[in-house]
Amino acid sequence: MSLNAKKDVTPIADGFSRPNQTAPTDWSAYSSAYDLLSMHNPAYQALMQDFSAFFATIEVPQRIYDVGGGTGNYTEIAARAYPGSEIYLIEPDTSMIRSARSKLAAYDNIRFHNLALEDVKGTDACDLVICVHALYAMPEQMQRLGDLHRLLKPGGYLYLIDLGRRMNVADWRKYLFSELRRRHGLIGALRIFWQGREVAKQNKAICEAQESGTYWMHSAAELVSAVRNAGFEIISQKTVYRGYSDLLVCRAK
Numbered sequence: 178m179s180l181n182a183k184k185d186v187t188p189i190a191d192g193f194s195r196p197n198q199t200a201p202t203d204w205s206a207y208s209s210a211y212d213l214l215s216m217h218n219p220a221y222q223a224l225m226q227d228f229s230a231f232f233a234t235i236e237v238p239q240r241i242y243d244v245g246g247g248t249g250n251y252t253e254i255a256a257r258a259y260p261g262s263e264i265y266l267i268e269p270d271t272s273m274i275r276s277a278r279s280k281l282a283a284y285d286n287i288r289f290h291n292l293a294l295e296d297v298k299g300t301d302a303c304d305l306v307i308c309v310h311a312l313y314a315m316p317e318q319m320q321r322l323g324d325l326h327r328l329l330k331p332g333g334y335l336y337l338i339d340l341g342r343r344m345n346v347a348d349w350r351k352y353l354f355s356e357l358r359r360r361h362g363l364i365g366a367l368r369i370f371w372q373g374r375e376v377a378k379q380n381k382a383i384c385e386a387q388e389s390g391t392y393w394m395h396s397a398a399e400l401v402s403a404v405r406n407a408g409f410e411i412i413s414q415k416t417v418y419r420g421y422s423d424l425l426v427c428r429a430k
Contacts, residue, residue: 201386202314202379212248212276214373219356220419224309224338225254227417231426232258235334238304242267242328244294245311249277249287255307256284265303269293294324302330309338310422313393314386322407329429335409337425338417341395344384350377352419397423 215221228251239262243252246266255264264287268274274291281287290297294315306328315321325335357366386392395403397416400423404411409427417424 201389201391202382211273211376212250212280213369214353214376215250217357217360217369217373218353220352220417224417224424225250227424228307228309228336229254229258231336234426235305238262238334240301240303241265241305241307242297242300242303243307243309244297244325244328245269245308245315246277247273247311249281251307251309252277252287253281253284255305256281256287260284260286262286264288265290265300267292267294267297294321297324297328300328303328303333304330305334305336307336309336310340312337312339313341313395314383318393319403319407322403322409326408326429331429333429334412335404335425335427335429337404337427338422339395339400340383340418340422341393341397341400342421343387343394344380344421346377346381346384349380395423400425 237259241255241259241262241264243249243255243264244267246252246268247270249266252264252266255262264284266274266277266281266287266289268277268290269292271291274289278289306325308325312318312321325337329335354366354370357369361369383392387394397414401411401414404425404427408430410430412426412428414423414425416422
């Protein structure tokens with residue numbers, strides 16, 4: 178994808194985009210059903226509500242990066258809250274960012290960059306970096322935390338959610354089906370599950386990558402230690418996403 182495409186006004190990389198070719202998860206296939214099940218997943222909806230509530234605790238950020246922004250759900254929340262801010266969605270998967278472009282086409286303050294975090298260079302420091310369920314799947318997490326720190330002004334915020342525990346596919350299937358059946362009835366639940374079957378397939382791939390050591394698994398304490406070592410002060414932390422993930426609000430020293 179060209180860095181000079183529509184809305185890619187400010188080049189932020191040296192050379193061309195370099196999507197991760199060795200990822201065990203097919204993120205392109207994941208993108209086709211990701212928003213469908215996210216829309217019906219109360220645990221995911223709770224994460225987005227937490228993110229919206231976070232805005233009440235900070236001053237208006239003038240420049241925001243959503244790193245590993247996927248189909249743009251968190252970018253959209255930020256764009257609605259801060260229509261006057263510059264927002265950059267950074268995503269290495271072509272299909273994910275294509276979905277984000279389509280979904281967020283009405284917003285004039287978003288720029289899209291088909292890049293991995295390690296390829297983002299020469300940027301102006303920003304006030305807020307968002308990184309949700311992306312760090313664990315990146316290579317060399319300690320270096321990537323350093324990259325996140327590099328993107329921020331001193332005192333800038335990192336809003337980090339990361340998957341740390343093994344993705345138990347059977348547990349999630351049971352939980353989601355129960356919620357769907359309660360809200361939509363048996364036939365409705367079966368229909369949505371069928372439409373979103375690719376998500377279950379890719380969640381299984383995530384679990385296998387975790388077990389093989391390809392994706393990073395960590396406790397809350399291990400994530401806190403890594404974030405502090407990268408030069409961040411931790412403002413708050415909690416376990417989220419039914420115990421699978423950790424949410425940290427941090428500031429760059």
